[in-house]
Amino acid sequence: MTTVRTPAGWPVTEEEARAVQDRLRTRVVLDEPGPPPGTGHVTGVDVAYDDERDVVAAAAVVLDAATLDVVARSTAVGRVSFPYVPGLLAFREIPTVLAALDALPCPPGLVVCDGYGLAHPRRFGLASHLGVLTGLPTIGVAKNPFTFTHEEPDTPRGSTSPLLAGREEVGRALRTRDAVKPVFVSVGHRVSLDNACAHTLALAPGYRLPETTRRADALCRRALAGAAPGGPPVQGEYGA
DNA sequence: GCGACAG
DNA sequence: ATCTTGTCGC
Numbered sequence: 145m146t147t148v149r150t151p152a153g154w155p156v157t158e159e160e161a162r163a164v165q166d167r168l169r170t171r172v173v174l175d176e177p178g179p180p181p182g183t184g185h186v187t188g189v190d191v192a193y194d195d196e197r198d199v200v201a202a203a204a205v206v207l208d209a210a211t212l213d214v215v216a217r218s219t220a221v222g223r224v225s226f227p228y229v230p231g232l233l234a235f236r237e238i239p240t241v242l243a244a245l246d247a248l249p250c251p252p253g254l255v256v257c258d259g260y261g262l263a264h265p266r267r268f269g270l271a272s273h274l275g276v277l278t279g280l281p282t283i284g285v286a287k288n289p290f291t292f293t294h295e296e297p298d299t300p301r302g303s304t305s306p307l308l309a310g311r312e313e314v315g316r317a318l319r320t321r322d323a324v325k326p327v328f329v330s331v332g333h334r335v336s337l338d339n340a341c342a343h344t345l346a347l348a349p350g351y352r353l354p355e356t357t358r359r360a361d362a363l364c365r366r367a368l369a370g371a372a373p374g375g376p377p378v379q380g381e382y383g384a
Numbered sequence: 385g386c387g388a389c390a391g
Numbered sequence: 392a393t394c395t396t397g398t399c400g401c
Contacts, residue, residue, distance in 0.1 A: 191391075193392055228392070230389040236392095237391075259390045269390070290390050328390085 145367060148222035148243040154235070161232045162266065169268035171276045178254065178281045178335030181342045182210050185253030188356025189244065189274075191237045192368040198223050199371050202240035203363035204248055205356065212347070212355050218247035219367035230290075231265045234273040241274060252280060254335065254343060256356040260284040261332035263292055263307055263315040275333020282332030283340040285354055289317070289328055299323050302345055316341055320348035327352060 155161040186209045191202045199221060206216040220243035226235035237259075245252055261271030261284035271284035289307065294317040297303035301322050307315035307330065315330030318341050329344050331337050347354035353361075 191392085193391085195392085228391065230391090233390055257390095264390080284390080286390050288390065291388070 145219045145221060146243050146247045148220055148239050150223065150225040150239055154225055154239070158229055158232060161226070161229075161235050165234075165266050165268045165273070168273065168276050169266060172268065172272050173275075173334045174262075174331060176281070176334040176336070178283075178339045178343075181339065181346045184209055185215060185251060186256060186343065186347060186356055187245075187248070187252035187254065188256045188354065188358075188360035189241045190258045190357055190360035190364050191240060192361075192364040193224065194368055194371075195224060199368065200224050200236075200240050201364045201368035201371055202237070202244040203360045203367055204241070204244040204252065205359040205363055206248060206250060206252060207347075207356060207359070209253070209346070212349070214359065216248055216250050217359075217363055218244050218249075219363060220244040220247060221367060221371045233259055234270040237270060238273060238277065242277065245278065255280050255282045255332075256343070256347065256354055257282060257284045257332060258286070258357050258361070260286050260290060260315070260328070261330040263290065263309070263328065263330035265291070267314070269330070269332075271330065271332030279333075281334040283335050283343060284315075284330045284332055285344050285357060286328040286330075287353070292328075294328075297326050304341060313337075318344055320345060320352050320354075324352050327354075
């Protein structure tokens with residue numbers, strides 16, 4: 145496992161963070177289909193927090209997209225880099241997630257984020273942000289509709305309905321299990337919405353949530369539990 | 385101005 | 392996200 149420090153120049157105020165989003169969102173690529181489902185690697189990333197101890201743990205779990213077998217995994221711990229503010233989630237999660245991705249022994253392939261991409265107040269959610277910073281294809285799969293509206297998808301697994309910001313389709317409500325609450329899929333970077341939904345469905349053969357986020361969620365919780373009380377070591381805190 | 389709001 | 396036991400159902 146690796147430890148991270150909040151990057152120099154990381155936004156401190158909400159105004160600064162919004163300005164960063166407005167600047168970076170021009171670099172999102174939306175006209176690529178992305179990798180075909182069922183091929184190559186698919187990586188789930190997730191983060192767990194202990195705000196009391198000021199510790200954050202991230203995990204990245206690489207799956208074989210065809211078999212959903214775990215190919216590789218990594219974790220990283222750091223200190224909380226931003227408070228939770230709806231619309232600014234990325235600033236809370238990204239430094240540690242990047243460290244976990246960097247620690248992987250193999251290419252991540254498509255990255256599946258726990259949250260949103262395009263479906264965001266400024267159209268630049270966590271998945272978009274992570275995609276722009278890494279250049280990797282990314283998608284967002286969220287458990288809640290956030291501020292967006294949608295109609296109930298039909299009962300069978302695989303049914304979808306548009307996730308709407310007014311009349312703009314910013315994502316899709318996708319039912320991954322018959323008659324169970326849908327997940328909310330949106331595009332991050334370099335992946336089409338159709339493809340993002342196909343990947344999500346392929347990654348969720350048995351549970352509501354994709355295996356990528358289930359695996360990453362379990363791993364980052366373990367990493368958080370195993371992190372040193374009071375937070376990870378800081379450069380210079382120990383000898384030499 | 386008030387409430388809602390990914391994780 | 393996190394705090395938290397049992398319980399109904401396949």
